Amino acid sequence: MYSFLRLSVLLVGLVVSAGSYAVKAAQPLTTADDLGPNVEQPFEFPHDRHAGDAADGGMEINCMYCHTYARRSIVAGIPPVQKCVGCHQNIESVREAPRIKKLFEYWDAKKAIPWKKVHDLPDFVRFNHERHIQRFVFAQGKPVQEACGYCHGDVKKMTVARRQKPLSMGWCRSCHMKDHRIDATSTKTSQGPNDCWQCHK
Amino acid sequence: MIENGFNRRNFLKVLGWGGATVALSGCGNTSVEDGREFVTSYAETADYIIPSIGTYFNSTCAQCDAGCGIMGRVREGRVLKLEGNPESPINNGKMCGLGQAGVQAHYNPDRIREPLLRNGDRGEAITWEKALELINEKVGSVNPENVAFLTGVVSGHVKALLNNYLDALGSGHHYVYEAVAPSVVRASNKKAYGVEMPRLSMDKAKVIVSFGADFLGAWVSPVHFSQQYARFRKPDNGERGVLVQVESKMTLTGANADRWLAIRPGTEGILALGLINSLAAAGLPVSEDVAAAVGEYTSDRVSKDTGVSAEHIAKLAALLKERSPSLVIAGSAAEGYAHGSQNAAAIALLNQVLGNVGQTVEAPSSVPFPQMAPSTGNSFALQSLSDDMAQDKVKVLFSYGANPVFTAPAFFKLKENLKKVPFKVVFAHYMDETAVEADLVLPLNSAMEDWATLMPEYIAEGAQLNIRQPLMEKMYPGTLGVGDILLAMLKQRRPDEYNDYEDFYSYLRSAMVSNKDALGGADKDDDTFWETALSHGVVKLVGEPVNMTGSMSAAALVVPAPFAEDATYPLHLIPAVSASMRDGRNANEPWLQESPDPLTTIVWDSWVEMHPKTAAKLGIVEGDIVEVASKSGAIKAQAYLFPGIHPDVVSVPLGYGHEAMGRYAKGVGSNAFSILDPVFDNETGELAMHETRVKVTKAGQRVIIVKDEGPAGGSQMGRRIALRIPSNKVNLSEEV
Numbered sequence: 001m002y003s004f005l006r007l008s009v010l011l012v013g014l015v016v017s018a019g020s021y022a023v024k025a026a027q028p029l030t031t032a033d034d035l036g037p038n039v040e041q042p043f044e045f046p047h048d049r050h051a052g053d054a055a056d057g058g059m060e061i062n063c064m065y066c067h068t069y070a071r072r073s074i075v076a077g078i079p080p081v082q083k084c085v086g087c088h089q090n091i092e093s094v095r096e097a098p099r100i101k102k103l104f105e106y107w108d109a110k111k112a113i114p115w116k117k118v119h120d121l122p123d124f125v126r127f128n129h130e131r132h133i134q135r136f137v138f139a140q141g142k143p144v145q146e147a148c149g150y151c152h153g154d155v156k157k158m159t160v161a162r163r164q165k166p167l168s169m170g171w172c173r174s175c176h177m178k179d180h181r182i183d184a185t186s187t188k189t190s191q192g193p194n195d196c197w198q199c200h201k
Numbered sequence: 202m203i204e205n206g207f208n209r210r211n212f213l214k215v216l217g218w219g220g221a222t223v224a225l226s227g228c229g230n231t232s233v234e235d236g237r238e239f240v241t242s243y244a245e246t247a248d249y250i251i252p253s254i255g256t257y258f259n260s261t262c263a264q265c266d267a268g269c270g271i272m273g274r275v276r277e278g279r280v281l282k283l284e285g286n287p288e289s290p291i292n293n294g295k296m297c298g299l300g301q302a303g304v305q306a307h308y309n310p311d312r313i314r315e316p317l318l319r320n321g322d323r324g325e326a327i328t329w330e331k332a333l334e335l336i337n338e339k340v341g342s343v344n345p346e347n348v349a350f351l352t353g354v355v356s357g358h359v360k361a362l363l364n365n366y367l368d369a370l371g372s373g374h375h376y377v378y379e380a381v382a383p384s385v386v387r388a389s390n391k392k393a394y395g396v397e398m399p400r401l402s403m404d405k406a407k408v409i410v411s412f413g414a415d416f417l418g419a420w421v422s423p424v425h426f427s428q429q430y431a432r433f434r435k436p437d438n439g440e441r442g443v444l445v446q447v448e449s450k451m452t453l454t455g456a457n458a459d460r461w462l463a464i465r466p467g468t469e470g471i472l473a474l475g476l477i478n479s480l481a482a483a484g485l486p487v488s489e490d491v492a493a494a495v496g497e498y499t500s501d502r503v504s505k506d507t508g509v510s511a512e513h514i515a516k517l518a519a520l521l522k523e524r525s526p527s528l529v530i531a532g533s534a535a536e537g538y539a540h541g542s543q544n545a546a547a548i549a550l551l552n553q554v555l556g557n558v559g560q561t562v563e564a565p566s567s568v569p570f571p572q573m574a575p576s577t578g579n580s581f582a583l584q585s586l587s588d589d590m591a592q593d594k595v596k597v598l599f600s601y602g603a604n605p606v607f608t609a610p611a612f613f614k615l616k617e618n619l620k621k622v623p624f625k626v627v628f629a630h631y632m633d634e635t636a637v638e639a640d641l642v643l644p645l646n647s648a649m650e651d652w653a654t655l656m657p658e659y660i661a662e663g664a665q666l667n668i669r670q671p672l673m674e675k676m677y678p679g680t681l682g683v684g685d686i687l688l689a690m691l692k693q694r695r696p697d698e699y700n701d702y703e704d705f706y707s708y709l710r711s712a713m714v715s716n717k718d719a720l721g722g723a724d725k726d727d728d729t730f731w732e733t734a735l736s737h738g739v740v741k742l743v744g745e746p747v748n749m750t751g752s753m754s755a756a757a758l759v760v761p762a763p764f765a766e767d768a769t770y771p772l773h774l775i776p777a778v779s780a781s782m783r784d785g786r787n788a789n790e791p792w793l794q795e796s797p798d799p800l801t802t803i804v805w806d807s808w809v810e811m812h813p814k815t816a817a818k819l820g821i822v823e824g825d826i827v828e829v830a831s832k833s834g835a836i837k838a839q840a841y842l843f844p845g846i847h848p849d850v851v852s853v854p855l856g857y858g859h860e861a862m863g864r865y866a867k868g869v870g871s872n873a874f875s876i877l878d879p880v881f882d883n884e885t886g887e888l889a890m891h892e893t894r895v896k897v898t899k900a901g902q903r904v905i906i907v908k909d910e911g912p913a914g915g916s917q918m919g920r921r922i923a924l925r926i927p928s929n930k931v932n933l934s935e936e937v
C-alpha cells in the first residue's frame with residue numbers, strides 16, 4: 001500500500017512539473033527577454049505627447065506632475081480623472097479627439113478609468129516608490145525621467161507604457177549591489193538594502 | 202491516516218521530489234503579473250488622499266453604549282483599523298477589544314442587503330419604496346395606541362426623530378430595553394444621590410470597594426474607567442490606591458483587585474451594613490438612625506451571613522477609615538437579586554457614611570438638549586411590552602437595536618407573544634433571532650456607513666454630543682441608516698415639516714447648524730462649524746452640574762437574610778457579562794469569538810464555571826459536558842473548574858448560543874438568558890438576573906476545552922519552563 005502511495009505522489013509531482021513546462025512553452029516569447037507584453041488599455045494614453053522632448057512634439061511634463069504620489073507613497077498611483085480634466089477642459093484644440101472624448105465620457109459619468117497595471121509585481125514583493133524617488137531625485141538630484149527610467153524605461157518615447165525591464169529579483173539586486181552616492185555633493189556611497197524583509201514583508 | 206509503512210522518511214523523500222519539481226518549473230523568469238490587474242484611480246479626490254497612505258476620520262463606536270470616540274483609518278476608500286479619538290474625554294484616544302471588532306460588523310458577510318418581506322417562512326426581497334409604503338399602510342390602518350416601538354438605548358437626533366414620529370402618530374409606546382444594564386443601580390442612585398448615574402471619580406479615591414462592578418471589563422464605560430483606574434493606581438502624587446472587589450464570581454476587575462473577596466451571593470447589602478457598623482464602632486461619626494439601623498450587623502453575624510471572614514471585614518473597615526476619600530460602587534452582582542434595590546441602597550449608604558458623596562461620587566452635568574439625552578433601558582420595558590402583546594394591544598411593532606427573542610428568558614414567552622402582533626418590522630443588521638420572526642426586515646447601514654449623533658449616558662467631563670459619520674461608501678446599496686428610515690416614515694406623517702430634507706444627512710446638518718450657537722459655534726459660519734464638528738467627532742456642550750439632592754433613609758433599609766438552602770436547585774447561577782460578548786449583540790464578529798475570555802482563556806464556546814470543590818463533590822472534571830437546569834429550563838455546556846468563584850455558585854457567560862444571526866454566532870455555545878427564573882427586583886420590577894437557582898449534572902460526554910492556557914496537568918517534559926501550582930491549590934480570597 002505504502003509504495004503505491006509513494007508512487008502516486010511522485011507521479012503527481014512529475015505531472016505537475018511537466019504541466020508547468022507546457023504552460024511556459026505556450027507563452028509567446030517576447031522579442032527581448034525584458035520586454036513585457038503589450039497591455040491593452042481602455043484608451044491609449046500618449047506618454048510621448050505629454051512627457052516627450054519638445055523637439056519631438058512633447059510637452060516635457062514632469063512625471064511627478066501626474067504620478068504625484070510616487071514621492072510620497074509606496075505606489076506611484078494613477079492621477080485622478082479630475083487631474084486630466086483639469087488641463088483638458090482648457091485645451092479646446094484636441095477636445096474632439098477620440099481619446100479625449102473618451103476621457104470626458106468617464107468624467108461626465110464620474111467614473112474612474114479602469115487602467116490595467118503595466119508594472120505589476122507579485123503580491124509578495126513590496127516596492128517602495130517613495131524611497132527611490134527621494135534618494136535619486138531629491139537627494140542625488142538626478143533628472144526625474146532618468147530616475148524613473150531605471151525601472152520604467154524611456155517612457156517619454158512610448159504611447160501606452162510597456163514594461164522594458166525584467167523586474168526580477170536578480171535584476172533589482174544588480175542595482176542594489178552597486179555603490180550609490182548618498183546625495184548630490186557627497187562622495188560617500190551606500191548600497192541598496194540587502195535584507196530579505198525589505199521587500200518581502 | 203497515513204498507513205503504517207509510509208513513514209516519515211518516505212514522506213520527506215516524496216516531499217523533496219515534489220519540491221524539486223516545483224522549483225524546476227518556477228525558475229528562470231520573474232513572475233511579474235503585467236496587464237492582469239486594474240489600477241483604478243479616483244474620478245475625483247481631495248489632495249490629502251494618497252494611495253497606500255491612511256487618512257483618519259473621527260466617528261463614534263457602536264459596539265456598546267459607552268460611546269467612545271473613534272478614528273477610522275481609511276485607505277483607498279476602505280476602512281481598515283479603528284483607533285480611539287484623543288479628543289473624546291470619554292476614552293481619550295483609547296479603545297477596547299470589543300470596539301476594535303467593529304470593522305467586522307461592517308464587513309460582515311452575513312449582513313442583510315435588502316428589505317425582506319415575509320412570504321411563508323421565507324423573506325422575499327422588496328424595494329424600499331414598497332417597504333415604506335407597506336409601513337405607511339399598516340400604521341395608517343390601526344389605532345395609534347396599538348403602534349409600539351421597541352429600541353435599545355437611543356439618543357441624539359435619531360431619538361428626536363423617533364419621538365417626533367411617535368408624536369405624529371399620537372402614540373406614546375416607546376419601550377427602551379437593555380438586556381444587560383445597571384437599571385436597579387440607576388434607580389437606587391436616583392433615590393440616594395438624586396441622579397441616575399453620578400460621576401465616579403476613581404482617580405480621586407484612595408480605596409475603591411466594588412461590589413461586583415466589572416468597571417474594567419463590561420460595566421457602563423469600561424475604557425473610561427480603565428484610564429481612571431490607571432491614575433488611581435499610580436497617582437501623580439500620593440499613594441497607590443487599593444481596590445477591593447467583593448463578588449461571587451471573579452470578573453476581570455476582580456482579577457485586578459488587591460483583594461478579591463468571594464461573597465455568598467446576594468449578601469452584598471449585609472456586608473455594606475456590617476462595614477458601616479464596624480466603621481461606627483471604630484469611631485466614624487454616623488447619625489443616630491443609621492447607627493440604629495446597622496446595630497445588629499455585628500461582625501460575627503455579617504461574617505456568618507456573607508462568608509467573608511471577620512478578619513477581612515475588620516481589615517476592610519480599617520482601610521476605609523484610614524484612607525479617605527474612598528469610593529464604593531454597586532455593580533451588577535449586587536443589584537441582581539429580588540432585594541437588589543436594598544443591596545444598592547445599603548451600598549449607597551456606605552458611600553454617604555464615608556463622606557464620599559460630593560468627593561468621589563460627583564454630580565454629572567446637565568444636558569443642554571434634553572430631547573437628545575439618552576433614553577436608557579431596562580428589562581421591565583420588555584416585560585411590559587410582552588404583556589401588552591399577550592393582551593393583543595400591539596398591532597404594529599417596530600424593533601430597533603434590540604434582539605429580545607434572544608435575550609428574553611424563556612419564561613417571557615416572547616416568541617409566542619410576538620406571534621400575536623400582526624405586523625412586526627425589525628430594523629436589523631443580521632437575520633438575528635428577532636429578525637427571523639419579523640414580517641418586514643429593514644436592513645441597516647453599518648455604523649461605518651451611517652450618520653448619527655449620540656449622547657452617551659456616562660460622560661466624563663461636561664456634556665458632549667458625539668458624531669457618527671460614514672468612514673466609507675456603503676458596502677451594499679440596499680441598506681439604509683436608521684435616521685433615513687425614520688425620516689422617510691416622518692415624511693409620510695408630517696410631509697410639510699420634513700419634505701425639505703432630502704435625507705437624514707441634510708436633516709442632521711441643518712438641525713446642527715441651526716443650533717450652532719448653543720453647540721459652541723456662535724463665532725463660526727455654517728460650513729466652518731459643521732466641518733469642525735465632523736473633523737473633531739465630538740461637540741462639547743456647556744452644562745451645569747446638576748444638584749445632587751438625594752436622601753437616604755437608613756430606617757427604611759431592610760436587607761433580607763441570606764438565601765435559604767434549596768435542596769433541588771442547590772447552586773446559584775451567575776450569568777456572566779464578559780468584556781467581549783456582553784449581551785450577545787456582537788456575537789457574529791469572529792474576532793470576539795476568537796479572543797480568549799480574559800479569565801478562562803476559552804474561545805468559541807460557552808462554559809460552566811465552577812469551583813473545584815463543587816466540581817469534586819459532583820464528580821465533574823474539566824471538559825465534562827454538564828447540564829445546568831433551573832426551574833425555567835436547561836442548557837448544556839462544558840465544565841471549567843476555576844477557583845475564582847464562590848463554591849455555591851456556577852457561572853455561564855451570556856451572549857453565546859445564538860440560533861440565528863450568522864455563520865459565526867449560530868450554534869456556538871448555549872444561551873444562558875433562556876434559563877433565567879422569573880424573579881424580579883422588589884422595588885423596580887427589574888428582572889433579578891442573579892436569582893436563578895440551578896442544579897448541575899453530568900450529561901455523559903467529555904470534550905477537550907479549546908482554550909489558550911495549557912492543559913490542566915499538562916506536561917513540560919520535566920523542563921520546568923513555566924512553574925506553576927495547580928489552580929485548586931490557590932485560595933484567591935486569601936492571597937493578598
Ligand code: SF4
Pocket residue numbers: 262263264265266267268269292295296297298299300301422423424
Ligand atoms: S467601551 Fe469599547 S465597545 Fe464600548 S464604545 Fe468604548 S471602545 Fe466601543
